[in-house]
Amino acid sequence: MKTTKMICLTAMGSMLSVLSAMALAQASAADVARLGQDLTPFGAQMSGNASGTIPAWTGGLTQAPPGYVAGKSYGDPYANDKPLYTITAANMGQYADQLTAGYKAMLQKFPDYKMLVYPTHRSVALPASEYAQIKQEAGKVVLNDSGSGMANYEKTSVPFPIPTKPQELLYNHLARYRQGSYQYFPTEMVVKPGGSYTVIHRDATLAMASALGNPEPNRLYYYLLKVTGPDSVAGQQTLLHEPMDQVKEARLAWQYNPGQRRVMRAPELGYDSFDGLSDGLRTYDMYDMYSGASDRYDWKLDGKKEMLVAYNTYKLADRSLQYSEIVKPEHLNQDLIRYEMHRVWVVEGTLKPGARHIYGKRTLYIDEDSWAILATDLFDGRGELWRMQEAHSLQRFDVLSSIAISDVAYDLQSRSYVVNGLANQERAERFGVHTTLQDFSPAALRRAGN
Known part of the structure; x- marks a missing residue:
């Protein structure tokens, strides 16, 4: 009898947990209709503020300014503004x-x-299409207990x-x-108090896991960073597999050392490590x-x-x-x-x-x-x-x-x-670059270093 009672209580507890999660989803889903109404399609307040210093959202900037050439500077669509x-x-x-x-x-x-x-x-x-996706998943996504x-x-x-x-x-x-996904070429500069600095040149690619078509479980995005200059540090590479839940699974990281010509796991690449x-x-x-x-x-x-x-x-x-x-x-x-x-x-x-x-x-x-x-x-x-x-x-x-x-x-x-x-x-x-899961493998990191 006691065993049966415990089984029933356990089952009831599990059912309540599920119902609790569903209730949370339903509660947030009740507001989904506000998206595109008093809230923007991405969830911000549509209206401006009372003082007029923040305007209403009217669709955002979707057109290039005159003279824009792809691959060149974006130009400044607000170049005529003067400081207030x-x-x-x-x-x-x-x-x-x-x-x-x-x-x-x-x-x-x-x-x-x-x-x-x-x-x-x-x-x-x-x-x-992104507005539609946001609305489709709104109210369904929930945090885990932690x-x-x-x-x-x-x-x-x-x-x-x-x-x-x-x-x-x-x-x-x-x-x-x-x-x-996109590929970009970010520099990094450490600037001393007197103003001296060295430009570190890099080549980076970020791909959201959902964009790859066949993501591994518990993945949010993949990231690959290559140092291309100066010569003293060129060749260093870092690969990250970013879990969605990093308590369940720690960030997966690898580094390629050009001096040793080796790919090594780098479990320390997280939190407050430098x-x-x-x-x-x-x-x-x-x-x-x-x-x-x-x-x-x-x-x-x-x-x-x-x-x-x-x-x-x-x-x-x-x-x-x-x-x-x-x-x-x-x-x-x-x-x-x-x-x-x-x-x-x-x-x-x-x-x-x-x-x-x-x-x-x-x-x-x-x-x-x-x-x-x-x-x-x-x-x-x-x-x-x-x-x-x-x-x-x-x-x-x-x-x-x-x-x-x-x-x-x-x-x-x-x-x-x-x-x-x-x-x-x-x-x-470059935006929307084609990448595959293999592009973010330790083996690809090793091949790129050779």
Whole structure:
């Protein structure tokens, strides 16, 4: 009798768990009809704000400006805009509620640092097919119990268009639309306090697992990075298989060492281990503003706020610019960076008791339109602001995808910084490149090194 009762209770518990998950899906599905109505097709608030500083979304930027030539500079569709105002250390108090802790610190620390604020343009637009996919999966995708993975996910770029939990925001950032796959040529520069730097040239390919047609279980994307110059570091390669649930399965990573001509597993490429070429300024989970497992932090959703962030940074992407015109001592050339008022989701992560990480707390600012993290504040174990990151967003109107052209991480203590992704003097990126699972195998990594 006791055994039978236990079996019944176990079965009932399992059924309740299933029903609970279904109820969660049904609750979120009730709002699906709002997509394309009071919410944009990707889940942002359709209307503008009361003060008029944030306009309504009217479809985004889907047409190239006059004179655009594919493979050349994007041009600046908002080139005629004039700055509304400039924020400096002298007047930053007027805008304190709209500035991240990182921006406040930069303004206070560097006398020549400024922020040129322009009219806001809600430029994000995706293909109609992607809007349909978002709506099809909305309300079906759910987090697992630990928040470290997703169930019922197929290929949507916005798994949680109406988020209620901080981890849902993280997955929206990780899965955001990037044309399925693309190849690009991002540089990396570690800039010393005096302004000296070396340009590291790289060739990178990212493919979402769903775009490959035959993804392995528990895969979100695949990533291959090759260092092509200078000669002292050329030939180094890194391969990542990014699990959807990195608690269930750790990130799979391999590196090719040209000196040894060997491919080796690299299990340390995660969390707060340092990228070897960043001079200790960037941890692996700072890539793409935040990547990898999230289980070492307790996450809190602080809601949505109107804040100033780098946006529509077409001027910074101009291919007529030399890197010496962009990279300056202590910070980038702020005349080239455009700031706008946008609504961002604020997500705060606090290191769990007993967990290890060099950052005791991190605050992420996630764009409501692109779902990309646009800024982060990184605090040390004493609770003091240590570093800040800024992404430079750009709507790629030719492929209807919003992908940052670069990001920068400033170390407020050492006065050094690392900028990643500038490609002004590099080849043009290629979107929708054909890739297969074999292209991201350790064997392919070995062949490419020979």
